[in-house]
Amino acid sequence: MTAQIKILIEGYARKTGDEEFASSTTVLIKEKGVNIIVDPGMDRKKLQDALLKERMEPNNINYVILTHYHLDHTLLAGIFENAQIIDFEGIYSWDGKIKNHGGMVPGTDVKIIKTPGHDPFHCVVLTKTNNWGSVVIAADVFWWQDDEEQKTDEESLMTHEDPYMKNKEELTESRKKILGIADYIIPGHGKMFKIKK
Ligand SMILES: [Zn+2]
Numbered sequence: 041m042t043a044q045i046k047i048l049i050e051g052y053a054r055k056t057g058d059e060e061f062a063s064s065t066t067v068l069i070k071e072k073g074v075n076i077i078v079d080p081g082m083d084r085k086k087l088q089d090a091l092l093k094e095r096m097e098p099n100n101i102n103y104v105i106l107t108h109y110h111l112d113h114t115l116l117a118g119i120f121e122n123a124q125i126i127d128f129e130g131i132y133s134w135d136g137k138i139k140n141h142g143g144m145v146p147g148t149d150v151k152i153i154k155t156p157g158h159d160p161f162h163c164v165v166l167t168k169t170n171n172w173g174s175v176v177i178a179a180d181v182f183w184w185q186d187d188e189e190q191k192t193d194e195e196s197l198m199t200h201e202d203p204y205m206k207n208k209e210e211l212t213e214s215r216k217k218i219l220g221i222a223d224y225i226i227p228g229h230g231k232m233f234k235i236k237k
Contacts, residue, residue, distance in 0.1 A: 043071040043150060043167040045175060048090035049081055051229035053112075054186040064113040064228050067177050068094060069167055071148045076103045077123070078165050078177045079228070082115035098122075103131075103145055105152065107179035108159040110204075113228070128154050128163035155181050155218065157211025158202055164218060173223030180204070181214050183228040192233040194219065 051065035063083035069076040075096070080087060091097065098119045105126045106114045117125055125132040131141050143152050151166040158180040165177040182197060184190050191200070198215055205211050218225065219235060226232045 042170045043069050043148070045069050045167055045169055045177075046094065047226060047232060048077075048094070049083060049086050050231060051079075051081070051183070051227070052186055053183070053229040062112040062229065064107075064110075064179065065177075065226055065230075066090070067165075067226060068096070069148075069150060069165070071150060071167070074103070074145070074148050075101050076105060076145060076148070076150060077101050077120065078105045079107055079113040079179060080104060080116035080120070082112050084116060084119075087116055087119075105145070105163075105165055107164065107177070107228070108162040110159065110180070113179065126152065128152065128161050153217070155214035157181065157207050157209075157214045158205055160206060160210075162214070164214075166221065174221055175224045175226060176218050176222040177226045178218055178222075179228040181211070181218055181228075182225060182230070184230040186229075190227075190230050190233070193236065 046068045048068050049066040053062040063081040064079040066081045067078040099122045101120045101123045103126055104117050104120050104123045130138050132138055152163050155162050155164045167175050169175050222235050224232055224234050
């Protein structure tokens with residue numbers, strides 16, 4: 041069974057004078073009647089407009105996956121009142137219940153893979169699609185500022201500098217892992233790109 045994916049918001053990160061503007065890429069996954077949001081971000085207007093365009097309401101979402109806890113990825117999670125929240129290892133319900141997900145979104149073939157480095161509690165989402173093959177929603181394992189050129193040859197991807205990185209060895213390992221499994225990558229901030237094989 042393949043998933044349908046839609047990039048609702050292309051993530052951005054820019055500085056204007058003393059002010060910083062950032063919100064993550066937000067992706068909608070539909071598979072087997074299950075609706076999943078990956079990283080709701082912190083741009084409320086953009087998220088509401090994008091959902092409206094898909095004829096979706098926050099209440100139609102079953103799961104919200106948070107790739108890590110940075111607020112530019114997570115701030116809007118609470119608007120999805122019928123959803124359960126998923127992080128790198130758990131599923132959280134509004135009644136306080138926490139359980140382990142074992143690397144899968146329940147009722148789907150969508151995989152959650154631990155990818156520390158940018159943050160110790162970081163994960164990515166792997167989906168199989170008809171149009172693009174294996175798509176990895178990579179969040180901040182790969183991301184660019186708006187004024188940076190997005191170079192996607194392997195060498196550039198492996199060495200691209202992440203100013204917020206917590207652990208270099210782990211990040212390198214996570215990048216290698218993703219490049220090995222993805223046909224396409226959706227970065228946390230920047231444009232979706234194809235992996236050259
Ligand atoms: Zn980010």
